[in-house]
Amino acid sequence: MEIILLKEMEKLGNIGDVVKVKDGYARNFLLPKGYAIVANESNLKKVRHIISSAKKKLVKQKEDAEALKEALSKLSLTVTAKAGEEDKLYGSVTTADIEALLKKEGYEIDKKKIILEESIKKLGVYDVKIKIHPEVIATIKLWVVKE
Numbered sequence: 001m002e003i004i005l006l007k008e009m010e011k012l013g014n015i016g017d018v019v020k021v022k023d024g025y026a027r028n029f030l031l032p033k034g035y036a037i038v039a040n041e042s043n044l045k046k047v048r049h050i051i052s053s054a055k056k057k058l059v060k061q062k063e064d065a066e067a068l069k070e071a072l073s074k075l076s077l078t079v080t081a082k083a084g085e086e087d088k089l090y091g092s093v094t095t096a097d098i099e100a101l102l103k104k105e106g107y108e109i110d111k112k113k114i115i116l117e118e119s120i121k122k123l124g125v126y127d128v129k130i131k132i133h134p135e136v137i138a139t140i141k142l143w144v145v146k147e
Contacts, residue, residue: 001026002039004047009035016051018044065133068107072130072138077101080147083123093120093144098128120144 001023005013013019018039021030030036037043079097082090099111115129115137126142 003030003036004039004043005036006047007035016047062133062135065136068132069136069138072107072132072140075105075107076141076143077105078143078145080145081123083146087123087146089121089123089144091121093142098142 002018002020003026005015005017005019008014012021026036026038031038037047077098079093079101081093084090095111095114095116098114099109102109109130109132113131115131117129120126120142123144123146126144127139128142130138130140132138
């Protein structure tokens with residue numbers, strides 16, 4: 001049976017590929033789960049249309065992410081924290097703290113998208129990366145100063 005894949009399947013192919021599989025595999029697994037549809041002319045047209053609109057949407061999302069990256073790269077945040085001897089912090093600066101600072105500046109960015117290469121446990125200046133899009137990563141300056 002020939003089918004059109006609606007999801008990327010590791011050993012079968014990518015979205016929109018027309019592949020030949022055994023009838024039972026298609027009827028009992030791929031079709032009921034929504035991973036594929038039967039390959040015929042009308043379904044091919046539908047899938048081509050869906051793929052082209054999805055590509056346009058992905059391009060738009062990437063452009064928006066690039067614009068946000070430009071705005072964030074100009075941003076410099078300051079966090080005040082209690083510090084002891086040798087400029088060591090009591091505790092650390094977390095992604096949740098950075099998320100709150102970004103929210104104050106008007107940017108709604110989830111803390112899961114904030115990448116800290118190491119724990120921030122000392123006073124100083126740090127470069128913090130934010131994964132806005134799978135292909136776009138912004139870097140902001142974070143100043144950690146004594147309270």
